[in-house]
Amino acid sequence: xxxxxxxxxxxxxxxxxxxxxxxxxxxxxxxxxxxxxxxxxxxxxxxxxxxxxxxxxxxxxxxxxxxxxxxxxxxxxxxxxxxxxxxxxxxxxxxxxxxxxxxxxxxxxxxxxxxxxxxxxxxxxxxxxxxxxxxxxxxxxxxxxxxxxxxxxxxxxxxxxxxxxxxxxxxxxxxxxxxxxxxxxxxxxxxxxxxxxxxxxxxxxxxxxxxxxxxxxxxxxxxxxxxxxxxxxxxxxxxxxxxxxxxxxxxxxxxxxxxxxxxxxxxxxxxxxxxxxxx
Amino acid sequence: xxxxxxxxxxxxxxxxxxxxxxxxxxxxxxxxxxxxxxxxxxxxxxxxxxxxxxxxxxxxxxxxxxxxxxxxxxxxxxxxxxxxxxxxxxxxxxxxxxxxxxxxxxxxxxxxxxxxxxxxxxxxxxxxxxxxxxxxxxxxxxxxxxxxxxxxxxxxxxxxxxxxxxxxxxxxxxxxxxxxxxxxxxxxxxxxxxxxxxxxxxxxxxxxxxxxxxxxxxxxxxxxxxxxxxxxxxxxxxxxxxxxxxxxxxxxxxxxxxxxxxxxxxxxxxxxxxxxxxxxxxxxxxxxxxxxxxxxxxxxxxxxxxxxxxxxxxxxxxxxxxxxxxxxxxxxxxxxxxxxxxxxxxxxxxxxxxxxxxxxxxxxxxxxxxxxxxxxxxxxxxxxxxxxxxxxxxxxxxxxxxxxxxxxxxxxxxxxxxxxxxxxxxxxx
Numbered sequence: 001x002x003x004x005x006x007x008x009x010x011x012x013x014x015x016x017x018x019x020x021x022x023x024x025x026x027x028x029x030x031x032x033x034x035x036x037x038x039x040x041x042x043x044x045x046x047x048x049x050x051x052x053x054x055x056x057x058x059x060x061x062x063x064x065x066x067x068x069x070x071x072x073x074x075x076x077x078x079x080x081x082x083x084x085x086x087x088x089x090x091x092x093x094x095x096x097x098x099x100x101x102x103x104x105x106x107x108x109x110x111x112x113x114x115x116x117x118x119x120x121x122x123x124x125x126x127x128x129x130x131x132x133x134x135x136x137x138x139x140x141x142x143x144x145x146x147x148x149x150x151x152x153x154x155x156x157x158x159x160x161x162x163x164x165x166x167x168x169x170x171x172x173x174x175x176x177x178x179x180x181x182x183x184x185x186x187x188x189x190x191x192x193x194x195x196x197x198x199x200x201x202x203x204x205x206x207x208x209x210x211x212x213x214x215x216x217x218x219x220x221x222x223x224x225x226x227x228x229x230x231x232x233x234x235x236x237x238x239x240x241x242x243x244x245x246x247x248x249x250x251x252x253x254x255x256x257x258x259x260x261x262x263x264x265x266x267x268x269x270x271x272x273x274x275x276x277x278x279x
Numbered sequence: 280x281x282x283x284x285x286x287x288x289x290x291x292x293x294x295x296x297x298x299x300x301x302x303x304x305x306x307x308x309x310x311x312x313x314x315x316x317x318x319x320x321x322x323x324x325x326x327x328x329x330x331x332x333x334x335x336x337x338x339x340x341x342x343x344x345x346x347x348x349x350x351x352x353x354x355x356x357x358x359x360x361x362x363x364x365x366x367x368x369x370x371x372x373x374x375x376x377x378x379x380x381x382x383x384x385x386x387x388x389x390x391x392x393x394x395x396x397x398x399x400x401x402x403x404x405x406x407x408x409x410x411x412x413x414x415x416x417x418x419x420x421x422x423x424x425x426x427x428x429x430x431x432x433x434x435x436x437x438x439x440x441x442x443x444x445x446x447x448x449x450x451x452x453x454x455x456x457x458x459x460x461x462x463x464x465x466x467x468x469x470x471x472x473x474x475x476x477x478x479x480x481x482x483x484x485x486x487x488x489x490x491x492x493x494x495x496x497x498x499x500x501x502x503x504x505x506x507x508x509x510x511x512x513x514x515x516x517x518x519x520x521x522x523x524x525x526x527x528x529x530x531x532x533x534x535x536x537x538x539x540x541x542x543x544x545x546x547x548x549x550x551x552x553x554x555x556x557x558x559x560x561x562x563x564x565x566x567x568x569x570x571x572x573x574x575x576x577x578x579x580x581x582x583x584x585x586x587x588x589x590x591x592x593x594x595x596x597x598x599x600x601x602x603x604x605x606x607x608x609x610x611x612x613x614x615x616x617x618x619x620x621x622x623x624x625x626x627x628x629x630x631x632x633x634x635x636x637x638x639x640x641x642x643x644x645x646x647x648x649x650x651x652x653x654x655x656x657x658x659x660x661x662x663x664x665x666x667x668x669x670x671x672x673x674x675x676x677x678x679x680x681x682x683x684x685x686x687x688x689x690x691x692x693x694x695x696x697x698x699x700x701x702x703x704x705x706x707x708x
Contacts, residue, residue, distance in 0.1 A: 054640075054644065056638040056640060056645060057640065057644045057645055058644070058645060058646055058647055083673065083675055084673065084674075085636075086636070167363055172311070176679050176681070177679075178412075178518075178519075179411075179412050179679075179681070179682055180676050180679045180681030180682060180684075181681065181682075183309040183311060186311075212674035212677055213674075213677075214524065214677050214678060214679070215677075215679055236524065238677055240598070240646070240647065241647045242556075242562060242563060243541075244562050245524045245562075
């Protein structure tokens with residue numbers, strides 16, 4: 001079993017950004033005897049959901065989460081990550097080219113500023129394409145007053161100065177730990193991981209997924225390049241409908257000027273019976 | 280002496296320059312990256328230098344063994360931000376050293392773990408630490424203590440055994456015989472740690488409030504309360520020992536290397552439908568057959584033999600929702616209107632405490648299609664007030680909710696539970 005796991009890993013390493021099968025099942029190599037393919041979440045979802053949508057129900061919420069991932073990829077930083085507060089209004093329609101477009105009106109809050117932060121009102125169009133192979137949803141987003149929320153430039157700069165030094169070799173595991181603990185020093189790194197993970201969550205989302213980042217398994221600072229902080233993360237993502245935990249390794253860069261960029265992603269299949277992720 | 284002074288002034292200049300470069304002192308709450316060095320001075324001059332080093336306050340050094348004589352080791356605790364400066368200083372002056380403790384935080388973490396293991400067992404439920412997450416043994420001890428302290432109100436029933444032969448313990452709160460009952464379970468999905476932790480708090484809350492809170496007292500004078508704090512003990516142990524993200528039971532699946540069945544897809548209602556997986560490797564694997572999991576069978580048998588349960592509340596996390604049947608079909612439950620209104624009331628009570636926002640609705644519309652779930656089955660058994668809770672949070676920490684949120688979560692959830700219990704009592708059927 002272990003050899004199969006490592007062989008599989010080697011194969012998956014060859015491809016820099018493989019997409020896992022849409023079902024996100026562990027690879028055949030990990031399951032021993034071939035098991036039947038899992039049933040896809042199906043007709044109930046497909047049938048529902050055009051016209052006005054109930055804002056508290058999952059179709060609207062999943063689309064809003066996708067818009068959130070998009071928002072974080074553009075505006076997230078070590079001191080800013082947005083979370084969904086509430087969906088106010090939602091509607092959906094099938095589009096001619098194939099696919100469903102959601103129109104959303106929702107509010108978000110900045111997790112960085114705790115419960116004290118103001119809510120930001122946003123509107124978004126989220127298009128889930130219907131293609132043979134999965135392709136990423138397309139988002140158009142507008143949040144009012146985005147420029148007016150308190151700037152984190154000072155904290156961003158201090159953080160950048162502290163860790164851009166050539167001697168800096170930050171390395172940590174399990175953020176947060178099993179008990180939800182995270183040191184204050186690690187919080188900006190957690191947020192960066194969350195923003196970087198948003199690139200993946202955005203790309204992998206469909207109407208049948210609802211992703212969150214469950215935890216950061218590891219952070220390893222790489223040598224800075226072109227004045228960017230370079231960080232290698234291993235993150236665990238949680239998908240609601242399937243309840244699966246999906247592991248991704250990624251390489252991200254950040255600076256106050258350029259924001260977060262994700263350079264490499266690699267899905268790391270977890271053999272379900274293994275006690276530790278192969279790495 | 281003059282030689283030493285000359286030596287001192289040029290070396291110290293070097294040191295001062297270096298420390299000027301690494302001057303930022305951060306108020307630290309952890310010891311990540313801090314080290315302890317063991318230094319071996321080879322002559323008096325080096326001892327002198329080390330003494331001068333010890334006087335550089337902004338480096339934040341702490342000498343566990345002071346520089347005294349070159350025959351004695353010098354141990355110094357060096358915070359992370361000063362490491363570079365100190366190492367350069369030692370190398371520059373050719374002072375030998377080795378790293379005694381690579382990372383002080385790691386050491387502290389290990390110690391903490393040891394301490395927790397050998398922590399004195401609380402002598403009473405008043406001693407018990409409700410603001411921390413506990414392991415199986417601590418929680419089972421808590422149950423026994425609670426029963427011992429309140430033997431005229433609380434008893435422990437063992438409704439079955441888990442796959443790995445652990446007792447499935449249920450606390451029964453009762454003030455009289457032949458009463459109808461109300462059921463809560465927490466921890467059926469083992470990774471949802473805030474639920475077991477809240478279950479402990481609920482148990483203590485019941486014994487504390489009986490005789491003090493008129494509403495609860497009235498409820499308990501008419502209904503028994505059954506509370507299964509750890510509905511999936513095998514999974515729970517596994518989340519401590521191996522995989523914090525484990526959800527299912529721990530029963531092996533013949534023909535597969537994957538272990539476990541989702542205990543919330545194993546019930547005889549819409550079993551095997553698209554809202555569950557037939558793949559043993561999946562987190563929502565429904566199992567080989569209905570009630571195949573002993574953890575589920577035990578509850579099924581209990582419910583059937585009791586025959587008079589009037590409310591059934593199954594508690595999960597996360598996503599802050601209060602859900603009613605069905606998960607397996609879009610057909611509305613017969614009592615949909617009443618269940619929806621009661622959910623609205625319960626959520627409003629919950630929110631009144633810490634302003635925590637919950638959504639509510641049927642399982643299939645609000646969260647996803649789910650087949651073979653607990654509350655669909657209990658509802659079909661005639662237990663009208665069947666609800667699933669999803670506690671804090673909405674994804675920021677998810678399953679890894681910090682322990683300081685246990686009590687706020689339990690307190691607010693309790694208000695919702697009370698609203699449902701009160702309604703049950705006021706609307707007998």
